[in-house]
Amino acid sequence: MIKLLLKRLGQGVLVIFVLQTITFFLVRLLPGNPFLGERKLPEHIMAQLNSLYGLDQSALVQYANYWKGILFCGDFGPSLVREGVQVADIIAQAFPVSFWLGVLGMGIAIVLGIPAGMMAAYFRNRWPDALFMLLAMAGICIPAFVIAPLFGLTLGLHVPGLSVAGWDDPLCAVLPALTLGLINAAYIARLTRGGMVEVLSADFIRTARAKGVRAGRLLFVHALRSGLLPAVSYLGPAFAALITGSFVVETCFQVPGMGLHFVNATTDRDYFLIQGLVFCYGVLIVIANLAVDLVLVALNPRLRSQGAA
């Protein structure tokens, strides 16, 4: 187990290193630079700005300086567009917002998706199956930029307490979380159904039934454990993606989370901010995948024996 953990951590560090390196050089290949304004800057001013932030040095020197900053000072550098603001400050403000919204969204996704998937599997090829899978397919197909304004215009405007957008009240989180939750619930429902259908037709379930095990116990104790495996594998990356923010949902609901920064930093060519956000996202993906691996080992005895070996 510890060996597995160490191995995965080692892989994770490598992944983040490669991710940062690729991002570093890729963002510098984009046309334009962070100081391009609506008005063209005189060359002496552009040169001054470039030298201030070390962008006049060769890419390799910049790259070395970047890692030096992170490893020795824990410094992600300044924002190049929002001068006077550190990348770390921006992430520190935006991450908690996206994190809690993501947790809420994931909670909704799990609470709706897993039971829906289980019921669909249980009533396979009957109307509840068709109904839930139809809804799930709709959830997958209808993009967030349609669902979000629809929620805003229907629930947001007409249900007292709920708000169409903004972040000035705790209940502002309801609609964005619901949008994120429903989209993910759709995926989870389909994956859960797939897993459960397979398990419910397995020999050990038939044996349990033959022995007279009651339906609830059969479903929740015997079948769910294996039936959830596909959904759990999906949950890790999905959770990481959720808590790092969704640009569409954040724009539609005016949520001050990470997703907006991600897209704005890219269009503004805010090199250091992009790097910082990618770093953050990478670390979360690695952690989430590690957690999923551990949960899968706990759920699946076969993996446990492999891990021990």
Add this chain to the structure above:
Amino acid sequence: MSLTHCALARRWGYGRMERVKLLPSICVSLAALLLAGCGDSRSSADKAAEQGILIVGNNQEPLSLDPHKATAVADGKIIAALLEGLVRPDAKDETIIHPGMAERWEHNDRASEWTFYLREAQWSDGRPVTAHDFVYAYKRLLHPQFGGKYAEMLYPISGAEAFNKGELDWSQVGVKALDDRTLQLRLAGPTPHLLHLLLHFTWCPVPAHAVEAHGGMLDRRSLWSRVGNWVGNGAYVLESHHFNDYLFVAANPRYWRAAEVKNRGIRFLPIVNGYTETRMFADGKLHISNNVPPELLARTRLNSETYCQDPYYCTIFYRLNTTRKPLDDVRVRRALSLAIDRESLVNDVVRGAGRVASCFTPPGAGYDSSFTYAPREVQVELARKLLAEAGYPGGKGFPTIEIMTTSRDVQRIMAETIQSMWQKVLGIHAEIRACEWTAYKAAQQNGDYDVSSSSWSGDYLDPATFVELWRSGGGNNCTGWGCPDFDAALAEARSAWSAEARRAHLHRAENIMLGAQPIIPLYWSERTYLKDARVRGWYPLMLDNHPLDAVEVTP
């Protein structure tokens, strides 16, 4: 147990049990979630109005509040609330200018030497505002080692441009504090419109002591303009700032007109998306929105109590790259311009949120073009004739040209409309390239385009802010066009003493430019936004520089 029994049990027995347990619990929890907030039915705008706080949509997240680093319109609106320059604008009439930090002023006959006498005023930390703060501010923005992006706004000062380029010593620049409360400006030439320039945030003072305390004059990473460190002399002080959420400024008790400030604070919301903003307005989240997208105009216009449409000092136009074939031929450029049905653009693309532009500079500030377009049929005929004269009768042999736009919907739709007009009238084919913002700016500034969908909004209320754009080799020209006659007319305008003579020279310059057609003026934009009926003291202003301290919101 037989398999049949198993299947039946699956269908009825256990299934019913699951249905009973799961569905209601989900419904109950959802209903609880939805009803949780029913206690207080007042909206954010209601609550803010009760506290005397104004909530304003501000288009985008401010990038900097330091007047020497900021360039965006959204930043400028916040800075105008936080800092006050020598003069201040009127809430109703943009041609009226009130004394600000300067109590009074005088200038010589040529309007090239101005002396400003400052009033007794304080920074928000209690220190006096002196003429030295102005000198410090101008030196900072112009300093060659600071890299101020908007330094050219101060170029009317004698020697400013040379100092900014590192060619001159500061002592030779025309800014001097004669004593603590007297500021003298020596200008490069007659500048009868100086007071209008002074309204721009780049002419505001900065608190020298606060800037020095946070890294000094030349430190671009200085934190003096952040929450907690902020010191200002405007009607408001910076209270809090949450990125992409809101920025709050509270009334400044040390402001010299503190008693006349009509509200207790302003919350600026950085809402980029016009659809989201319009929904938020409908939900009572803000008092004044920034922009209604064209698609929503028909609906929002129905409520005349909240809908506003004001003239805006802004022109929407197409830049033509005159260094490329076939656009290097003035006949081709004129044909392209004549083939466009501007009425249709205004009515169908922006749904009435604009006026057909008969020239580049929007009317205003005593400047009005007398030019009008010929009837559509005459224009079409002339366009075809010009294209034939240029060697492309009926568009035959005309190479494909490319219209570059940003990724904004309205620009893309406009490009598609113009593409079809050119096809129909001239028989030529244009392609559309939609770029994201930075790539668009880079391509335009490097001259890597054929036709570029552009816009320009004035920095100050004077035609020079538009006409100056087209001087040969100017940083924002980007068309490759230049003309000695035009430059000469501009130079004459710069040395004209009287406002009338200036306008006449600018008019002549503009006509020279329009004759050569390096650009195609399309329409003068109008601002469409929503305003809560409880808001008082807000009037249509062409520059959209509303002194927010004069705006009141009643509960």
